[in-house]
């Protein structure tokens with residue numbers, strides 16, 4: 493049975509200072525999918541993610557999440573509806589510990605509920621060893637897992653990941669990809685990621701949209717992801 497559409501954009505235009513970067517963007521993600529959006533530098537991938545979570549306002553068009561138009565809602569309301577956003581560059585609080593960062597994600601002061609703690613540590617076991625360590629002293633890969641855990645603690649239905657592989661060593665990229673795939677398999681959480689790293693795309697994505705100049709220009713199925721020449725063409729600068 494085909495799953496319900498969890499997220500769709502219709503003719504979405506959004507940008508900065510009245511100038512649209514997204515030029516009528518259309519995509520659709522179904523519940524439980526892992527979908528990648530790929531594209532060269534500067535085509536508007538991060539703008540898309542920011543516009544989905546509400547950090548860049550929509551100029552026109554629509555964003556439909558679980559059947560509801562959300563393009564007019566502020567970011568915190570979208571988060572409350574179950575959309576988690578992990579920005580490019582991660583933005584964990586460097587001087588807070590792992591546990592404190594996760595508490596911020598749960599919007600609580602103090603102790604994280606035991607079941608929530610168990611879920612994030614099961615997904616990202618490295619964080620158990622690092623629980624009391626300051627986030628800023630950890631590696632890029634560990635910080636990335638923390639950034640995802642911080643979103644996960646709020647119990648999202650959809651997680652938006654903006655270039656999770658950026659600045660991370662290749663072997664760790666694989667480990668993180670596996671952790672996220674496992675999380676998706678166990679919990680059914682939907683994942684949409686923006687990526688340029690072929691290894692991460694292949695290790696995670698079930699299918700993929702290609703973005704260029706603010707639009708989706710192609711939709712690739714799983715088999716196409718293994719076509720090296722085709723993929724390099726879409727990612728080439």
Ligand SMILES: Nc1ncnc2c1ncn2[C@@H]1O[C@H](COP(=O)(O)OP(=O)(O)OP(=O)(O)O)[C@@H](O)[C@H]1O
Pocket residue numbers: 508513531532533534535536537538539540580
């Ligand atoms: N805050 C901003 N104000 C004005 N223009 C911006 C802003 N952020 C991004 N842009 C411009 O919008 C366009 C798309 O940028 P965006 O960051 O969405 O691209 P991207 O595909 O995520 O690139 P990258 O692969 O480098 O992360 C670029 O031309 C960029 O210069």
Ligand SMILES: [Mg+2]
Pocket residue numbers: 537538539580655
């Ligand atoms: Mg970007």
